[in-house]
Amino acid sequence: MRRLEGTGAVSPGRPARSAAAAVPLALAILLAGCRAEPPATATAVQTALLDDAARQRIGEALAAADERPRDPARRARLGAVYHAHALWGPAVASYRQALARAPRRARWWYLLAHALAGTGDVEGAAAAAGRALELDPAYLPAYWNLGLWWLQAGLDDRAETAFAAAAERVPDHPAGPLGLARVALERGDAERATALLETVLERSPGLTYARQLLGNASLALGRPAEGAAALAGGAGAPPSFPDPWLDEVRRLRAGYRALIEEAQALLAAGRSQEAIEQLAAAQRDHPEDYVVAYTLGTAYFGSGRLAEAATAFEAAAAVQPGSHLPPLGLGAVRELEGDFETALALTDRAIALNPAYANAHRQRARILRRLERPAAALASIEEALRYDPRSLELAETRLRLLEELGRWPDLATAAERLTRDLPHWPGGFLYLALARGELGDAAGARAALRNALAAGAGQQAVTAIANRVGLQPPAAGP
């Protein structure tokens, strides 16, 4: 981090930020230790911000560390417990105390690095991660984070070294070339970045971060269309590679938020039963807790236990009658039970409570389709799109409903707009072709079918639409 002290002269232009100008690694680590030292334990104010379970876990770890003050493992565990609860200052201090007694523990250096990054000290973080890699050169996540931290610190040559080491150590892993491409972009070398990224994408075509960087490189190379296409494909944030050392720290989290987030993670991973066990236990302790009740409802629902889901949603509604989510959940339960009228009434109640929630309108549309009321379903989908205009799923449902209703002019208009907004989605062109064909615009339909092919539509889908509107299907060509 650069700071200007006082009002003294400033060098013209950007100060040099090269490895040569930077503090050497060992000195950087030393200096990292010399920043005003945070307290080794959480302050009373910090502790007061914790919930009971987290406070208890920290208390236990602190007692264990104090019981054997010369045991670095206990001190490091205390650091990790602080770390898990985002108490960065005490975590840093505890890790440092542990490392003072056991300075060759790569894992603790690495965790110290993350804790320092939590305080915003990215140079300190990079220095500590570098030390971790000196001690354990095999731990790949450290290279990746090291490179990112050096980049943030403005030291791109050091970042390059870290990413190059990752590429050398695990040649098939994308971390190294991705990082090197990022460094190249930082230096304005878009050609090198492009070459690296194309290699990455050959191996990992689904890596959206690579597409993001490639889009920026294309813009810099004066290829706006390619750049726009890559960037429109979805802004991909840096990937998070498996990091077992950090995962261990995460598992030390305790408390209400940890419980909820863990349950939600379990649900997202399809491990509903484990989530239910956790949440049901929490509900016994906190029967008045809306979030627990609602999340439990979603867990039961996800595992098909509809009666229990309904009970949980009703409990959530009793605690927070103004929330739209419990009646929406209950509506979904009734829908699955086949009671569509009740499901619709409950969904309408959710919408009355929060008219701006797109999912509620989406659910209403789904129920109305089951009730064979496509016109009303279309109105609900259009309402959902008002609040979630970027949802492709909603947009496609709208097109399908327009088709079902035979509203060809509206379908043509909607599909045409979608082809402008999402030129790489072939579905828009297919619907446009259908609408144009139904409206007797054979030339327009042919053009749309050709565009669909160009956007990657399958020949079978194109042929099906062509046959439906009485046209010769265009052949896929070079």
Add this chain to the structure above:
Amino acid sequence: MLLLTASAACGGPAENGGGRTAEPAGASAWFEEVAAERGLLFVHDSGHGERYLMPEIMGGGGALFDMDGDGDLDAYLVQSGPLAPGGSEGPGGDSFRNRLFRNLGGGRFEDATGGSGADDPGYGMGVAAGDYDNDGRTDLYVTNVGPNALLRNLGSGRFEDVTAAAGVGHPGWGASAAFFDLDDDGDLDLYVANYLHWSLATELDCFSDLGGPDYCNPQNYRSEAMDVLYRNEGDGTFTDVTVAAGLDAAFGNGLGVLPGDFDGDGRLDVFVANDGDLDQLWLNQGDGTLVDGALAAGCAVDLEGKRKAGMGVAAADLDDDGDLDLLVCNLRGESDSLFRNEGGYFRDVTVAGGLAAASRPFTRFGVGWVDFDNDGQEDLYEANGRVTIHSELYAEDVYAEPNLLFRGLGDLQFEEVLPRGGTRPPLYATSRAAAFGDVDRDGGVDVLVVNRDGPAHLLRNVFPHRGRWLSLRVLDERGRDALNATLEIETGGRRRHREVRAASSYLAASDPRVHLGLGATETVDSVTVRWRDGVRERFGPFPADREVTLRRGEGRPAGGT
């Protein structure tokens, strides 16, 4: 052994927060906080009670504007107040009304709220300033959680609420707003960024990283609100043209708004910073419609592809190449996004500009590129304050952070100044709006900072040995500040481009006068104004260290468009 030595050598008192702001001896302050002594007595009240209600953490706003045409900057402060007394979601009582302060000259203020009609009682967020009715007086548009308010300036410090007649009382949660002439028809249209669909009934229970109750992330609600665009009909009324203009194609949790010609086609575009979602760059198509070009131009997300929590926005041509560069402020853990306009696309130069690591530990809202030391390079001020609780605390207010001040080195390069935020001692508050202007007319730009649940700060510029300067007020043929007129300034062999701008930052309106730092240069050779209709006039030369008014029709034809 080395480490043991290090540990032994270190220590000292821990500073609240990461312990990274130790101040060197001899560092000079750039600002001193003078709000109370100058009569600017305003304490924002979020109304926070037992529950954590999302709007409480997002206000308040403020403006520096010349309400009475005397050349002194007056101040308008936006109040919030209780959202839920007795379950009521209605506006606060008399003690929770917005306040108007008249500048008595020399940067001394008196509360001029009583009888002014400017004391809008809504749950206030921000304010935009502009002369929508072309009467030469600056009007105010106040955004609220609930219906917004248009306050027509009647002169002599009196305002009339004309919201209903004008048709601009959008009932959503308005954040930043901006007056600008979208269609170049000679009157100011109005863009309002809306944050999210929210009500007490839809409020959620959320928790901080530490486990205790806290404010939610806007994504928790999944209720992004569409922004609103009002077209000025020229007769005191506006028409909502949001959908007709195409704004329904994309929106997020809107916070910051900045109109400007980003693609150099002469038409005014709008950049919108969204909280946790893609930002939008609404490119003016010239037919009343806007198309979001942010993704394709590389400024919807940062270089890494992260959808950051966009809050405040600043734009200026900092590399003297004639196009608008862009800065978006973001959340703690996310750096600023500094975009260099490369003429057709934006290049993220945050790291190279020196802002990546320095900005990352803070949650930045109000922002301004202003040449505080008058050395000819725009500096950067950022008003900071958290939205959720973190373990590193700076003050009793758990959301408080220090603000940041960066010295501009030219060509989009910055260097952080200590003492942090430019004041000694650093000020710790939950800062939101920052508005900029020379309130004491001494040639140094001052800062008005509005702090959530705290007193507003008036930061008087006390930088020692400031350079020379020139202040340019640019008025159109009606005597109105010519918002978004562009200035080409020749001085000492350097050609600079500046824009007349009131709308930027976060929830704020700043003085539209163009302030130029000149360093040691004693004369500005010429100023060429490109008015919104493309006509160009040349003014000058001007000697330094004075305020100058450039009136349309009083310059020399400059030719070209």
